[in-house]
Amino acid sequence: MRIASFGPAVLPLLAAWVLSSRAGASGWGRGMVGGIDALALLLMALLWNADPGADLFRLFLGSCVLGTLTFAAASPEQDIESLCRLHLGASLAIVAVSTRELSWSVPAVLLFGILVLQTRERLVLFLVPSFASLAGLVIVARADAEGLGLILIVAGLSSMWLIVSREILRRSTSGLVTRMAASFMLLVAVSSVQLRIAAWFPEGAPLGTIEALALVALTLGALGALGATRITTFLTAFALARGGLVLFAHLGGAQGRAPSLMALGASGVSLLLLAAALDKTDTVDEVSNLGSVPRRLVLALGALSAGSFPPFPGFVAAFPLSSAVLEQGHGFSLLAVSGLLFLLALGSMRVVARAWESGRTRTVDTTVGLAALGLAIAVTLAFSIAPSRLFEIAKAAALAIL
Amino acid sequence: MSWPPAFPILSVLVWSPAAGALLSVFPGEERAGLRRMLSLGFAVVSLALASALALTFEPGASPRELRRWIPALGLSYDLFIDGFGSVLVLWVALLALLALVSVGSRELGRRATCLILLSETALLGLVTAGDGALFLAFYGAGLLVLTLLLGRVEEMKKFFFFQSAGATLAVVYVAISYHLTRVQTGFPSAEMARFSLLVTFPDSQDRMFLLGAAVVAFAAPLFPLTSWVSSATSVLTTPGRLLLLGGWSLAGTLFFVRAVLPSYTGNESASFVMALAAVSLVYAGLAARRSWEPLLVGFQGIVVLGLLSPTAEGAAAGREGMLQLALASSTLALWRASSEDARGPAFGSVIAVAMFLPASWLVLREQWSTAPALTALAGLGLVLSIFRLVRVLPPLSRRRSVLLLPLVGFWVLSLLAPARFIPADAKAPAAAEEE
Numbered sequence: 001m002r003i004a005s006f007g008p009a010v011l012p013l014l015a016a017w018v019l020s021s022r023a024g025a026s027g028w029g030r031g032m033v034g035g036i037d038a039l040a041l042l043l044m045a046l047l048w049n050a051d052p053g054a055d056l057f058r059l060f061l062g063s064c065v066l067g068t069l070t071f072a073a074a075s076p077e078q079d080i081e082s083l084c085r086l087h088l089g090a091s092l093a094i095v096a097v098s099t100r101e102l103s104w105s106v107p108a109v110l111l112f113g114i115l116v117l118q119t120r121e122r123l124v125l126f127l128v129p130s131f132a133s134l135a136g137l138v139i140v141a142r143a144d145a146e147g148l149g150l151i152l153i154v155a156g157l158s159s160m161w162l163i164v165s166r167e168i169l170r171r172s173t174s175g176l177v178t179r180m181a182a183s184f185m186l187l188v189a190v191s192s193v194q195l196r197i198a199a200w201f202p203e204g205a206p207l208g209t210i211e212a213l214a215l216v217a218l219t220l221g222a223l224g225a226l227g228a229t230r231i232t233t234f235l236t237a238f239a240l241a242r243g244g245l246v247l248f249a250h251l252g253g254a255q256g257r258a259p260s261l262m263a264l265g266a267s268g269v270s271l272l273l274l275a276a277a278l279d280k281t282d283t284v285d286e287v288s289n290l291g292s293v294p295r296r297l298v299l300a301l302g303a304l305s306a307g308s309f310p311p312f313p314g315f316v317a318a319f320p321l322s323s324a325v326l327e328q329g330h331g332f333s334l335l336a337v338s339g340l341l342f343l344l345a346l347g348s349m350r351v352v353a354r355a356w357e358s359g360r361t362r363t364v365d366t367t368v369g370l371a372a373l374g375l376a377i378a379v380t381l382a383f384s385i386a387p388s389r390l391f392e393i394a395k396a397a398a399l400a401i402l
Numbered sequence: 403m404s405w406p407p408a409f410p411i412l413s414v415l416v417w418s419p420a421a422g423a424l425l426s427v428f429p430g431e432e433r434a435g436l437r438r439m440l441s442l443g444f445a446v447v448s449l450a451l452a453s454a455l456a457l458t459f460e461p462g463a464s465p466r467e468l469r470r471w472i473p474a475l476g477l478s479y480d481l482f483i484d485g486f487g488s489v490l491v492l493w494v495a496l497l498a499l500l501a502l503v504s505v506g507s508r509e510l511g512r513r514a515t516c517l518i519l520l521s522e523t524a525l526l527g528l529v530t531a532g533d534g535a536l537f538l539a540f541y542g543a544g545l546l547v548l549t550l551l552l553g554r555v556e557e558m559k560k561f562f563f564f565q566s567a568g569a570t571l572a573v574v575y576v577a578i579s580y581h582l583t584r585v586q587t588g589f590p591s592a593e594m595a596r597f598s599l600l601v602t603f604p605d606s607q608d609r610m611f612l613l614g615a616a617v618v619a620f621a622a623p624l625f626p627l628t629s630w631v632s633s634a635t636s637v638l639t640t641p642g643r644l645l646l647l648g649g650w651s652l653a654g655t656l657f658f659v660r661a662v663l664p665s666y667t668g669n670e671s672a673s674f675v676m677a678l679a680a681v682s683l684v685y686a687g688l689a690a691r692r693s694w695e696p697l698l699v700g701f702q703g704i705v706v707l708g709l710l711s712p713t714a715e716g717a718a719a720g721r722e723g724m725l726q727l728a729l730a731s732s733t734l735a736l737w738r739a740s741s742e743d744a745r746g747p748a749f750g751s752v753i754a755v756a757m758f759l760p761a762s763w764l765v766l767r768e769q770w771s772t773a774p775a776l777t778a779l780a781g782l783g784l785v786l787s788i789f790r791l792v793r794v795l796p797p798l799s800r801r802r803s804v805l806l807l808p809l810v811g812f813w814v815l816s817l818l819a820p821a822r823f824i825p826a827d828a829k830a831p832a833a834a835e836e837e
Contacts, residue, residue, distance in 0.1 A: 288555075309566070310542030310573065316535060319592060320475050322577035323584055335574070342570040349549070349562045358513065358553035388472045395474060 008047075008062055009094040011040035012069060016087035024080050030073070033083075037070040057192075060261060060397030061097035064188050064268055065090055071272055072181035074371035075279075079175045082118070086182050089115045096189040100196070102153070106137050109157055109189045113164045116182040119171075125163045132156035150197055151206040157190045158213045158247060162240060169236040173282050176235060177372075180275035183239050184268045187246060191264055194250050195257065199401040202253075210250050211333055215340075217244030222340040225347025231281050234351070238274060238306050241344050242267035245308070248337055252324030257398035259321035262391060266305060266314030269379045273302030276372035278351070281364075287354040291362035296355040298368045298376045303352050305379075307345035313383035412467050412481040415451040415491065416526045418444055419498065423519035427512060434508055441515045445499040448522065452495035459488040459822075466532070476580075476590035480532035485822035486659075486721055490529040490652070493725060496812060497648045497732065498522035501641035504736075504805060510641065514551070518641055521547040525649045528656060534576035534592035537660065538569070541653060545569055548650050551642045552634060561630045568620030572657055575613050579661070582606065598664035608671050614662030615675040621654025622702040625682040631695045640735060647698060648732030655705055655724050663709060663717075672710050676773060679703040679710075680780040687786025697734070700787045701727040701758060707780055708765035716768030721823040722816070723761035729813050730757040736802045751792050753806060757813050759788075 015036040023029035044063050047054055069090045072083065089112045096108035110130045117126055136152025165183040169176075198205045221241025228234040246267055249260035277299035281287060290296055305312040325334050382390055422444025429437040455465070466482040483491060501518050502510070510518075524544030531537035545565050552558045579597050584590040586599060600610070620627050635643055666672070679702075686700025705727050708720025733754040762784055769777045 304546070309546075310569065311539030312542075315539070315542070315573075316472060316475065316477060318573060319477065319535060319577055319580045320590065322574075323581040323590065326578070326581045338570055338574050342567060345566050345570070346559075346563060349559060349566070353549070353555045353558040353562070356550050357555050357558075388470070388474070391472055391474050 007043045008040045008066060009091050009098070011036050011043070012066075012087040012090040012094075015073070016084050016091075019080055019084040019087060024084070033087075034070065034073040037066065037073045037087075041066040041070050055098070055100075056397045056400035057195075058098045058400075060393065061188050061192050062094050064265060065093045065097065065185050068181045068185055068188075068268055068272065071371055071375060072178050075177040075276060075369050079178065082175055082178045082182075085115050085118060086178055086185075089182060090185060093185045093189045097192040102137060102140060102193070102197075105189075105193050105196075106133055106153060106157065109186070109193060110134070110160065112186055112189060113160050116168060116179075116186065117164050119167065122163075122167060126160060126167075129156040129159035129163065133160065147204050147206070150201060150204060151209050154194055154197065154206050155209050155213065157193055158210075158217075161186050161190045161243060162217060165239050165243065166236050169239060170230075170232040173231055174280050176231075176275040176279045177272060180235065180239065180271050183243075184271055187239075187243050187267070188264065191246055191250070191260075194247070195260070195401055198250055198253075199257075207251055207328075210247055211330065214244045214247035214251070215333065215336060217241065217247060218337060218340045218344075219244075222343035222347065225344055226350070228347075229284055231278050231283060231286075234284055234347075235271075235275060235278060237347065238303075238344075239271055241340070242271055242306055245337070245341070248325070248333070249321055251328055251330050251333070252321055253328050255327060256321055256324030257401060258391065258395040259317045259324065261394040261397055262317040263314060263321060265390070265394070266308075266317065266383065269313055269375065269383075270302050270305035273298050273372060273376055273379075274306055275302075276368055276375075277302055280366070284350060284354065286364075287351050288357055288360055289362055289364045290355055291365045292367040294373055295366070295368040298372050299355050300352045301376050301380065303348035304345070307348040308341055309345045309348065311384060313379055316383075316387055410467055411451060411455065411465055412483070412530055415448060415455065415495075416481065416523055416530060418447050418451070419519040419522040419526070423516045423523070426515045426519065429512075431512065434510075437512065437515055438502075438510070441502055441519055442499070444519060445495070445502050445522070448526070449492075449495040449499055452491040452526075455483060456488045456492040459483070459485065461485060464488070468532075471533075471536070476584075477535045477592055478533050479536060480593065481527075481530040481536075482532045483530055487529050489725060489816060489819065489822050490656075491526055493728060493812065494522060494525045494529060494649060496808060497644060497728075498525075500732070500805060500808060501644045504640045504644060509639070514639070514641060517547050517551050518645065521551070521645050521649065525645075525652075528653055531660075532594055534579065534594050534597075534661060536592075537594065537657070538573055538576060541569055541572060541657070544650065544653060548642075548646060551645065552637055554637050557630075557633045557637045561634045564620055564623060564627055564630045568617050568654060571613060571617045571620065572661075575610065575617060575661065578606070578610065578613075594660050594664070597661055600665040607665065607667070611662065611666055612671045612674075614658060615671070615678075617662075618654045618658045618702075618706060619675075619678065621657070622651070622706070623654075623699060624678050624702060624706065625685040625699055628682075628685075628696070628699045631698055635695050635735075643735035644732050647735045648728045651698060651702070651731055652724055652728055655702070655709065658706075658709060659721065659724075666710075673773070673776075676707055676710055676769075676776055679706040680776045680783065682706075683780045683783025683787065685783070687783045687790060697787055697791055698727075698731055700783055701730065704758075704762050704765055704780065704784065707769055707776075708761065711765060711768045712772050713768050716765060718820065718823040719761050719764035719768060722820070723758070723765060725816055725823075726757050726761045726813065729809055729816075730754045733757065733806060733809055736805055753810060755788050755791055757809075760817065 015033045018033050044066055048059050092108045092112040096105045099105050133153045133156025136149040139149030168179045217240045221237045224237025228237055246264050249263045277295055305314050308314045422441055426437050426441045464483050469479040471477045471479045524540050527540030531540055549558050549562045580592045582600050583596050682703030683700045686696045689696035705723040708723045711717050766777050766781050
């Protein structure tokens with residue numbers, strides 16, 4: 001069982017090796033990569049049931065990482081190098097969510113960040129928060145100023161995620177799924193560290209820092225979603241906003257952990273669907289040209305889920321999450337977040353309205369990939385018709401954080 | 403008569419139009435006749451079920467479907483109907499059928515047919531939902547469908563802006579009520595019937611009432627949140643206008659009735675909301691003279707005044723006003739929104755006025771004793787609105803006049819069943835407090 005538990009971390013490395021070989025660019029090579037990723041995901045699911053002593057929190061977040069990876073591998077991505085880096089990063093992300101040692105998880109997250117950043121431009125923006133979190137790690141290890149150390153770790157990792165997401169998402173309009181997958185996997189890794197810190201240090205956890213960062217990210221995201229004209233900026237805004245929401249969910253204390261994990265899952269799904277539907281589209285106005293009905297349906301599902309608009313995925317988590325956050329005394333922040341989610345919903349409607357405008361001649365017939373369509377159907381069923389099982393899984397994972 | 407417990411009549415009623423929408427996607431544009439038959443078939447099935455429910459309704463034995471949706475979160479799939487609901491489901495089913503037959507099969511494309519049936523499901527869900535989360539799910543779905551029915555980007559964005567503001571406030575309201583229920587009982591629940599227990603939180607009651615009233619102000623709408631009305635009604639075709647004015651105009655006030663009023667005990671904030679309602683009526687009477695859309699705002703004002711009435715009769719008149727507003731607005735939907743050639747009185751406008759007058763009279767009469775100044779202001783607005791309505795509408799074509807018949811028939815029926823509109827607790831909150 002112990003050997004099997006290494007499988008999910010090792011298999012993406014094997015997939016990365018296949019991608020870096022000559023077979024990586026061929027159809028069967030890509031198929032093999034998708035198969036390996038799916039196998040890793042299956043192994044993770046089997047471990048959930050087979051091992052009674054398994055760390056369910058690790059398995060939940062690991063499944064999020066591997067599910068995202070499988071989705072990215074199944075999408076029609078042309079840039080093999082990005083996909084290869086994503087697979088290497090996935091192994092690091094699984095290490096980060098699996099270990100209970102901050103001295104392992106924080107460096108793993110930072111390594112993942114630099115791996116997917118893929119450019120030396122604005123490297124200093126990445127390095128400053130990274131060094132801040134490493135400094136925080138040293139301070140926490142020396143245990144002489146635990147509070148400051150935790151603030152530096154949390155603020156450093158969150159800022160690093162913000163910067164990396166912005167840099168990778170705005171780079172180009174093709175291969176959006178792979179880059180969104182990288183941003184989300186990094187968010188999962190950062191969240192695992194923050195949730196563990198909140199659980200391990202209930203008194204000293206830097207909740208004020210998390211609250212401020214969450215509101216900043218959500219504000220930037222919501223305003224960006226309202227004003228962006230380029231698709232890359234638009235998607236970056238949504239990624240930031242959902243990341244802000246996930247950070248905000250960490251304020252719910254013990255009661256809020258399960259809804260926080262549900263919000264994390266819903267964020268991943270909505271962002272990946274949005275990226276898949278908007279791939280190879282340059283501007284928000286160009287969305288009016290999309291002709292494929294499945295693509296427009298996936299776009300509407302992704303965009304409205306990202307805005308947590310009822311009845312789309314992520315909406316039901318709002319109730320327990322609000323209750324937990326109110327109980328912790330963050331009522332005014334909750335009101336602010338509601339207002340920002342309203343702005344985000346308006347941002348979602350910018351693309352949905354264009355996609356479903358009537359009486360237009362539509363010139364782009366490219367449909368959305370089978371992976372996106374499959375995910376959309378699975379998500380609709382899981383979140384809308386049978387969310388109970390999903391919440392039980394999230395609850396079991398939340399109980400295992402300690 | 404009670405329905406067999408094993409037969410989920412409410413689910414069948416709510417979801418059969420959605421099934422029709424799904425099936426109506428398949429026939430291509432060249433098989434418009436088949437699509438029309440399919441859609442009409444499903445709409446007729448809904449109407450038959452709604453009629454059966456309305457006719458067999460008994461106060462103590464009304465059907466209810468309660469299934470555990472997410473037990474750990476206290477959210478359930480809870481559908482029920484009370485006396486008021488039994489009238490509303492019948493109205494929504496009739497309205498959807500009218501929307502489908504109001505234009506020819508060639509005019510009504512695949513997209514519009516599908517959206518009309520989906521909006522019927524959303525509206526029926528709104529009327530029957532007993533759980534706050536489920537209500538909001540149908541609310542969001544209905545809002546999205548109505549937005550898509552508009553078809554033009556700018557109008558969609560404007561409509562969505564105001565309506566989603568209302569929806570966001572409604573989510574906040576239900577989320578806070580969910581939290582307070584958990585604090586009070588130890589168990590989380592979004593069941594709207596439990597919201598009446600929240601009167602034990604006097605500190606938050608006033609703010610919660612204002613929050614609920616803000617939902618109505620955005621969704622209904624009340625003055626000054628009205629700028630979407632003209633643009634939305636002017637781009638919609640007749641079926642869309644029918645659904646927007648006759649169906650969606652109920653959504654905000656229905657939220658008020660189901661979620662807000664149960665915990666309302668006649669607080670100070672109500673005066674502010676009543677003043678807003680009276681100003682809405684005056685606005686309807688004085689706004690631009692060549693179109694009838696502002697009248698919707700005025701009608702909503704009188705409904706809100708009625709719902710906040712201190713007596714049971716006034717509250718019942720408010721509920722009756724909700725339906726009669728929907729009926730009168732549906733009558734207006736048969737005209738184009740901007741009637742620039744309109745001059746002279748017309749038979750149709752008299753019908754629209756007549757539909758709204760009984761409930762308006764009852765509301766004003768009940769409010770007179772407690773708020774005479776506001777009632778006088780509202781009455782002035784009502785008189786101005788009625789004059790404008792009679793002046794602004796041109797004669798209706800023969801074909802459209804036929805569509806007036808079921809509306810008038812339904813109105814007469816609703817007048818014959820006043821008991822259905824009396825709230826289940828049979829007392830207006832303020833009266834209960836006085837006791």
